[in-house]
Amino acid sequence: MEQTNQSDEKLATASLKDKRSFDILVERYTDRIWRYTSRLTGNHREAEDITQETFLKAFVNIAGFNPKLKFSSWLYRIAHNESVNFIKKHYRHRKVAFDETVLYTSSGEKTMFDKLIVQDDIRLARHALAHLASRDRAILELAFFEDKSYLEIADILKIAVNSVGPSIHRAKGKMKKICEEIK
Amino acid sequence: VKEELKKRIQDSIARHQPRPKWQFIGLVTGRNILLAALLTLAVVALGLGIYETVDLRLWVAPPAPPGSPWRGMAFLPWEIILALGLMATGIYLILRHTGTLYRWPKWVLALMVVALLIVAGLAMMPWKTYRHFVRAPAACQVLRHPVPRGGLGQQVWGRALEVEETRMSLRDDRGGLWDVLFNEKTKYHGGHLVPSAPVMVDGISVAPFRLQAFGVRVFAEDEMDCVFGPPPIPNSSTNNHSGL
Numbered sequence: 001m002e003q004t005n006q007s008d009e010k011l012a013t014a015s016l017k018d019k020r021s022f023d024i025l026v027e028r029y030t031d032r033i034w035r036y037t038s039r040l041t042g043n044h045r046e047a048e049d050i051t052q053e054t055f056l057k058a059f060v061n062i063a064g065f066n067p068k069l070k071f072s073s074w075l076y077r078i079a080h081n082e083s084v085n086f087i088k089k090h091y092r093h094r095k096v097a098f099d100e101t102v103l104y105t106s107s108g109e110k111t112m113f114d115k116l117i118v119q120d121d122i123r124l125a126r127h128a129l130a131h132l133a134s135r136d137r138a139i140l141e142l143a144f145f146e147d148k149s150y151l152e153i154a155d156i157l158k159i160a161v162n163s164v165g166p167s168i169h170r171a172k173g174k175m176k177k178i179c180e181e182i183k
Numbered sequence: 184v185k186e187e188l189k190k191r192i193q194d195s196i197a198r199h200q201p202r203p204k205w206q207f208i209g210l211v212t213g214r215n216i217l218l219a220a221l222l223t224l225a226v227v228a229l230g231l232g233i234y235e236t237v238d239l240r241l242w243v244a245p246p247a248p249p250g251s252p253w254r255g256m257a258f259l260p261w262e263i264i265l266a267l268g269l270m271a272t273g274i275y276l277i278l279r280h281t282g283t284l285y286r287w288p289k290w291v292l293a294l295m296v297v298a299l300l301i302v303a304g305l306a307m308m309p310w311k312t313y314r315h316f317v318r319a320p321a322a323c324q325v326l327r328h329p330v331p332r333g334g335l336g337q338q339v340w341g342r343a344l345e346v347e348e349t350r351m352s353l354r355d356d357r358g359g360l361w362d363v364l365f366n367e368k369t370k371y372h373g374g375h376l377v378p379s380a381p382v383m384v385d386g387i388s389v390a391p392f393r394l395q396a397f398g399v400r401v402f403a404e405d406e407m408d409c410v411f412g413p414p415p416i417p418n419s420s421t422n423n424h425s426g427l
Contacts, residue, residue: 016201023193030189048188055192056199063204 008071009118015062022059029072030055032146039141040083040134050086054079073155076146080138080156087134128178136171143168221272270299339363339384339394346376353384362393370398 004024006014015022033054038047057078058065065074129137135157142148142156143164154161274295341355353361363384376382376399386396 016204019196022196026189026192026196031185034185034188048191050190052192052195056195059196060202061207062201064202064207064210132422172190 009067009069012062012064012071013067014066015059024180025058025071025075028056028119029075035087036076036146037083038081038137039145040080041086042130045092046086050082052077054082057082070152070155073148073152076142076152076156077158083138084134096174124182125175127182128175132171132177133173136167136174139164139167140171141173185270274299327382337386337394339386341384342384343378343380343382346378351376353382359392363399364389364393365394365399366395369396372398372400376401 006021006024008025008028011021011025015025031049034047034051036052037054038044041047041050054075058075065071129140132140138157139153142153148156150161150164153159153164157164159167207424227422242337334402339353339361341353341359341361343353344354344360349363351363353363355361361384363386381402383402384394384396385400386394389395
């Protein structure tokens with residue numbers, strides 16, 4: 001009981017000696033990582049494999065995690081790299097075959113992204129999101145679906161903090177253009 | 184699906200062990216050592232380049248073939264590539280290691296690259312550019328009163344008298360007669376070393392009026408007046424050295 005209240009960083013440090021600590025992290029983050037990788041890859045089944053691989057890599061390399069940094073950013077970074085590698089490997093010469101259902105959260109709850117747009121346009125917006133390049137999609141996913149701060153997004157995507165804002169703006173512009181084309 | 188996935192993850196984790204911490208410590212330490220070595224090399228290469236350009240002045244490169252664009256360069260092409268490569272690697276590793284590569288704005292990084300190129304460019308200033316400084320009156324003043332080199336190191340300005348493969352005799356601008364010794368490390372610059380050519384010798388004093396040359400710079404005739412002033416009066420030697 002006491003363990004479950006501990007911070008991610010403390011649990012990550014404790015995972016070196018006690019696997020149960022890492023199990024708590026798995027409990028906490030499986031949903032989020034799976035959702036994130038699903039949206040990036042556009043495929044539920046592959047996302048499951050990527051999520052599993054993400055956690056396995058995180059666990060094996062847990063000694064390399066710096067507890068002064070955020071565990072979630074570190075984990076998302078691994079997941080992001082795994083997803084990008086997957087996309088590069090499997091979709092190098094063709095567009096990602098996007099399964100739209102992955103855009104909905106499993107619990108059906110409204111994300112920040114959903115709150116920003118009118119209900120009728122949700123489907124259209126999500127369709128447009130599916131057609132974005134993976135990098136643009138990733139930044140919008142992190143900002144609006146995962147509610148990450150600019151600093152966290154910078155850490156996950158390895159970009160300058162002050163270029164996060166313009167990148168989001170650019171991605172939104174592209175998304176708007178796609179929406180207009182679809183209409 | 185989620186529960187199943189969690190179960191799968193936990194099962195796969197159960198079959199593995201975390202890599203020990205010493206591996207990461209070793210990795211980071213090794214990377215830091217490599218980084219420090221690369222930076223030291225880069226700084227030494229750059230520092231030597233500047234030193235040679237500024238202090239040893241004009242002859243630093245071994246003679247390149249006549250007409251070669253590299254003739255008179257302070258660095259050889261491979262040295263330039265090596266120095267720039269090392270510096271770029273070092274800076275990249277520092278930035279990546281400290282996380283500044285993505286945390287800093289791109290324009291700061293661009294500015295750093297430009298600054299690096301400027302410094303490298305200054306360090307590699309070719310002799311042909313430097314020659315303009317030589318011709319300027321202020322530079323003439325500097326050349327007539329070179330920076331003291333300390334120790335036994337010495338610079339001598341004069342006119343070659345007899346030139347042989349391993350030595351030459353030289354009359355300096357005050358009329359002194361010098362014996363200049365060459366070896367396989369002596370560097371030449373500026374053209375053919377022929378009798379009566381105005382030259383500047385940098386070397387180490389091995390005896391009174393005897394110099395082991397590190398480098399010899401041959402001046403063009405039209406630069407001579409600027410560097411040496413009026414030609415010396417014949418037979419006005421101020422020393423009795425007659426070992427030539």
